[in-house]
Amino acid sequence: MYCEVNEKERAGVINPIFTCQPCGAQYASIGIKECIGIVHGGQGCVMFVRLLFSQHFKESFEIASSSVHEDGAIFGALNRVEEAVDVLLMRYPDVKVIPIISTCSTEVIGDDIDGVVIKMNETLLPEKYPGREVHLIPIHTPSFVGSMVSGYDVAVKDFVSYFAKKSEPSEKINLITGWVNPGDVTAIKHLLAEMDVEANVLFEIETFDAPLMPSGNHVAHGETTVEDLVDTANAQGTIALNRYEGGSTAKYLQDEFDIPMIIGPTPIGIRNTDTFLKNLSEMTGKPIPESLVRERGIAIDAITDVAHMFLADKKVAIYGNPDLVIGLAQFCLDMEMKPVLLLLGDDNPNYKDDPRIQEFEKNIDYKMEIITNADLWELENRIKNDGLEVDLILGHSKGRFTAMDMNIPMVRVGFPVYDRAGMYRYPVLGYAGAMWLAETIANTWFVDMEYKKNRETILNVW
Amino acid sequence: MPYHLFKCSESIPEREKHAVIKGEGEDLTSALPLGYLNTIPGSISERGCAYCGAKHVIGTPMKDVIHMSHGPVGCTYDTWQTKRYISDNDNFQLKYTYATDMKEQHIVFGAEKLLKKNILEAFAAFPEMKRMTLYQTCASALIGDDINAIAEEVMEELPDVDIFVCNSPGFGGPSQSGGHHKINIAWINQKVGTVEPEITSDYVINYVGEYNIQGDQEVMQDFFKRMGIQILSTFTGNGSYDDLRGMHRAQLNVLECARSAEYICNELRVRYGIPRLDIDGFGHEAMASSLRKVGMFFGIEDRAEAIIAEESARWKPELDWYKARLTDKKVCLWPGGSKLWHWANVIHEEMGVNVVSVYTKFGHQQDMEKGVSRCEVGALAIDDPNELEGMEAIETLEPDIIFTGKRPGEVAKKVRVPYLNAHAYHNGPYKGWEGWVRFARDIYNGIYSPIHKLSLLDISKDEIRTDVGFETQRLLSDVNLSDEIKNSTTLREYTGKYDCIKDLRDKTYPEYLTKKVSEAV
Numbered sequence: 001m002y003c004e005v006n007e008k009e010r011a012g013v014i015n016p017i018f019t020c021q022p023c024g025a026q027y028a029s030i031g032i033k034e035c036i037g038i039v040h041g042g043q044g045c046v047m048f049v050r051l052l053f054s055q056h057f058k059e060s061f062e063i064a065s066s067s068v069h070e071d072g073a074i075f076g077a078l079n080r081v082e083e084a085v086d087v088l089l090m091r092y093p094d095v096k097v098i099p100i101i102s103t104c105s106t107e108v109i110g111d112d113i114d115g116v117v118i119k120m121n122e123t124l125l126p127e128k129y130p131g132r133e134v135h136l137i138p139i140h141t142p143s144f145v146g147s148m149v150s151g152y153d154v155a156v157k158d159f160v161s162y163f164a165k166k167s168e169p170s171e172k173i174n175l176i177t178g179w180v181n182p183g184d185v186t187a188i189k190h191l192l193a194e195m196d197v198e199a200n201v202l203f204e205i206e207t208f209d210a211p212l213m214p215s216g217n218h219v220a221h222g223e224t225t226v227e228d229l230v231d232t233a234n235a236q237g238t239i240a241l242n243r244y245e246g247g248s249t250a251k252y253l254q255d256e257f258d259i260p261m262i263i264g265p266t267p268i269g270i271r272n273t274d275t276f277l278k279n280l281s282e283m284t285g286k287p288i289p290e291s292l293v294r295e296r297g298i299a300i301d302a303i304t305d306v307a308h309m310f311l312a313d314k315k316v317a318i319y320g321n322p323d324l325v326i327g328l329a330q331f332c333l334d335m336e337m338k339p340v341l342l343l344l345g346d347d348n349p350n351y352k353d354d355p356r357i358q359e360f361e362k363n364i365d366y367k368m369e370i371i372t373n374a375d376l377w378e379l380e381n382r383i384k385n386d387g388l389e390v391d392l393i394l395g396h397s398k399g400r401f402t403a404m405d406m407n408i409p410m411v412r413v414g415f416p417v418y419d420r421a422g423m424y425r426y427p428v429l430g431y432a433g434a435m436w437l438a439e440t441i442a443n444t445w446f447v448d449m450e451y452k453k454n455r456e457t458i459l460n461v462w
Numbered sequence: 463m464p465y466h467l468f469k470c471s472e473s474i475p476e477r478e479k480h481a482v483i484k485g486e487g488e489d490l491t492s493a494l495p496l497g498y499l500n501t502i503p504g505s506i507s508e509r510g511c512a513y514c515g516a517k518h519v520i521g522t523p524m525k526d527v528i529h530m531s532h533g534p535v536g537c538t539y540d541t542w543q544t545k546r547y548i549s550d551n552d553n554f555q556l557k558y559t560y561a562t563d564m565k566e567q568h569i570v571f572g573a574e575k576l577l578k579k580n581i582l583e584a585f586a587a588f589p590e591m592k593r594m595t596l597y598q599t600c601a602s603a604l605i606g607d608d609i610n611a612i613a614e615e616v617m618e619e620l621p622d623v624d625i626f627v628c629n630s631p632g633f634g635g636p637s638q639s640g641g642h643h644k645i646n647i648a649w650i651n652q653k654v655g656t657v658e659p660e661i662t663s664d665y666v667i668n669y670v671g672e673y674n675i676q677g678d679q680e681v682m683q684d685f686f687k688r689m690g691i692q693i694l695s696t697f698t699g700n701g702s703y704d705d706l707r708g709m710h711r712a713q714l715n716v717l718e719c720a721r722s723a724e725y726i727c728n729e730l731r732v733r734y735g736i737p738r739l740d741i742d743g744f745g746h747e748a749m750a751s752s753l754r755k756v757g758m759f760f761g762i763e764d765r766a767e768a769i770i771a772e773e774s775a776r777w778k779p780e781l782d783w784y785k786a787r788l789t790d791k792k793v794c795l796w797p798g799g800s801k802l803w804h805w806a807n808v809i810h811e812e813m814g815v816n817v818v819s820v821y822t823k824f825g826h827q828q829d830m831e832k833g834v835s836r837c838e839v840g841a842l843a844i845d846d847p848n849e850l851e852g853m854e855a856i857e858t859l860e861p862d863i864i865f866t867g868k869r870p871g872e873v874a875k876k877v878r879v880p881y882l883n884a885h886a887y888h889n890g891p892y893k894g895w896e897g898w899v900r901f902a903r904d905i906y907n908g909i910y911s912p913i914h915k916l917s918l919l920d921i922s923k924d925e926i927r928t929d930v931g932f933e934t935q936r937l938l939s940d941v942n943l944s945d946e947i948k949n950s951t952t953l954r955e956y957t958g959k960y961d962c963i964k965d966l967r968d969k970t971y972p973e974y975l976t977k978k979v980s981e982a983v
Contacts, residue, residue, distance in 0.1 A: 010583045010587075011562075011563070011576055011579040011580055011583065012530075012560060012561065012562050012563055012576075012579065012580035012583050012584065013535055013538070013560065013561040013562075013563040014558060014559075014560050014583075014584065014587060015542075015557075015558060015559060016535045016538060016539045016542075016559070016561055016563075018535065018539065019535065019536045019539035019540055020534050020535055020536025020537075020539070021536075022536070023536065023540075036506075038503075038504060041600065041632070041633075042511040042512075042513070042600050042631075042632030042633045043501065043507070043509045043510055043511045043632070043637070044510045044511030044513055044514045044537070044540065044541075044632045044638075045511075045536070045540075045632070047508065047509065047510040047511070047514075048510070048514065048540035048541060048544070049540065050869055051540075051544055051867075051868060051869050052540065052544075054868060054869040054872050055544070055868065058872060059872050059876075060869050060870070060872040060873045060876075062506060062849060063506075064503075064504045064505070064506050065501075065503065065504075065506075065507070066503045066504070067500070067501035067502070067503045067507065067509070068633050069500050069501075069633055069634075069635065069636060070633055070634060070635070072633065073600070073603075073604065073631070073633040080503045081503070083502070083503045083504065084503035084504030085504065086504070087473070087474055087502060087503060087504035087505055088504040090473035090474070091470060091471070091473055091474070091505075091850055103600070104533070104534050104536075104564075104569075104599075104600055104601040105600035105601065105604060105631075105632065105633060108569060108600075108601060108604040108605065109604060142566070143533075143534035143535075143536045143601065144534045144564050144565050144566050144568070144569050144601060145565070145566050147535070148536075210876070212875060212876060212878065212917050213876075214917075214918065214919060214920035214921075214924075215920075216876065216877040216878045217876075217877070218876050219876060220876075347565070377587060381587065397543070398539070398542070398543060401553075401556075401557040405557075418543075
């Protein structure tokens, strides 16, 4: 037993890994076409999340606020929700879906967003907007529960459970991506196309990588439609790539509509992508085509070029969204690296029951630490004060100062990445993602070696 | 000066009084946009909250402090690493942020114990840090935790630490501006007068309302030091906590951003009799008159004049190089608050651009008064703009460039209008003579980008030249310039360094003996 799972001992957070639940719900909302969410709370809960998305994607996304001020905090602010819905509907004629996303303040004061939705469905909508298709969906994401990860999971489930409706069985499968980048969606859709599988991709966010068009009218937005969401009840199966970001939706569809489900493993690395394709094949009866055998071969060829010569035995620290961290750790192990520290940044009690984490506990033969409810000080303090040696950090931009100050090479993965250009375009999923990860990690070391001059710089001439 | 109702806002007619078009010969009394009123919900306004106004804008630029927020983790995370307020102590305030991580059980049973534990943990993790600022959030305000009491308790137990508490929950006021006010008042009430500073000069100022965005404070500090002026404290960019406790000993408060920090200046005047002098670090003329004013106050005009002459000679030819190429370009000046009037006339006069619109997210009517009076006739002034109004304004005004925030800048990008980051700058600093040239340079590079020109073409139907391998900013900007300007031997492009702050940190300054010392000698 060399792998230990421990919870952070300190009560507080020094340099958080995640932001809070409403951000996750907002991220889900921008994946839906003709949807503008209203965040019920102070204005900062929206303004900063929009900034965060724009830092990561270099795009602007539309999300509204109910702009709760003092009077609302004292006397209740449901009137602000009603006004916000009305103003949105008046000024955005295409908007159909309006999630009402709660925050800590409006949960603490006990604003009944479910009640106000019923009220608006009975009065505002039929009286002022007769005949217009409008869906108001209350989403409870108090900031003092979970994290942006659980907020995303909650919102996806709330959207699906609101819309899903059984009709004719469909040939499609539901594919719930979890919190991924446009590049990941492209990679997954490519695998689906090669497998000749039709899928309802939740959410279709490839378009977050939006063009600058000559017409000048382009706005970045997700493309999952109301019809897609309704149709989730008719799929022949659901695959949720991530356990903690969409897993509960897969389970909901199974419980409610008897739709078989497979949750994970997150298809990061060759092995997990193999599993994903096998699962896909089993679910749909479609064979894995020669083209993917070849694509897999190209990726393995590329990884072989760097794995045992450069990557082997290197120590890695990984932080970020749990499925991403776990998937990366598994892949690093396959590439002969040694993940020594995994940081999972919230207090989800289910991590210890995750079979992937249990597999680490069972089979890891060197010292690996998994910290739950972690913050980034758990990383920095170990390196700075406890003598932990790390050759590579995998994580998002918020932890960049640790890498910079400790002179440790870092590859940016996950969300948010705002100090490297275009990272949302590159996948970590699928064979393409495996190849990109291996080569990017190797190249990062090559540059590091050249700057530090701490190795024979001829080593990377091979 | 008629009010302007945007087409997109016809359904919310109360918006009409938030926008005006500046008419020929009209004065401000005829119409001024409403300002600092509650936001219309669902309008997709760009405003932030009072917590961020206090913590993010004013609190965190303080450099030698543990900045802790009492609440769920999001407020802390979201206001961390999103602004460029650097410091000369290796950016401690940017690198570390602290959240008490309030959870459901704390909402129910109170989080004061959690807060105390957090404070002790943070001081233990950073034993060299002895100062802390503590910020209330929506959640901790609503459950009624007594943050001040906990801070007092800790200060009693740990005599070498000092803690400042700012109670400014996100819902406090229409925008971030409410938080600016609260933290100003909280600081003077709690901290000013609790440290006696060492006075080393006959001329002692507080430099107030300056946040060291990309090094602005360090640029301005350089001028004051060259004049032999002691900067007792900077509120708050690159500022030190203990220095700011000694603000009461200054002879003059030199105020830069009046929107965010005039409150503390006014209180320092009332309580300690320290006069307030408003200055402006943006623009060559503004710099000259600012240093002159400070020089006059202390009777050291000669020192100011020497700097003005030196800096003007060094940088004016470079500013004029850009002015020749920026003249008559249309600009939307859409910052957060006070930059609308700091920049409005000076960019017109010194860079030749025409300000076709000003807006403010969190400014008050007095900001609009100054902004509207300083911008060009015909300009559209908007208070608390929203997404659709911004788009409509861009369509009708067709600006060549927009000065705004990062996210609205992405909106502008998509309609093929370049933007410059008005809050955190592109390649700043923008203050001082050199900084102002850097600003002009950034505008120039934005407007005359060959890629921007390509973005206007539609490959499917427009005529595309196939005999051109590349273009440069210069090729684009000089097309219609006179030979006299093109071939000028006096004008020149920016010649400063990529990093113009580094050298300032190692610089030595002339020693001016104080009267007391020179009399003794």
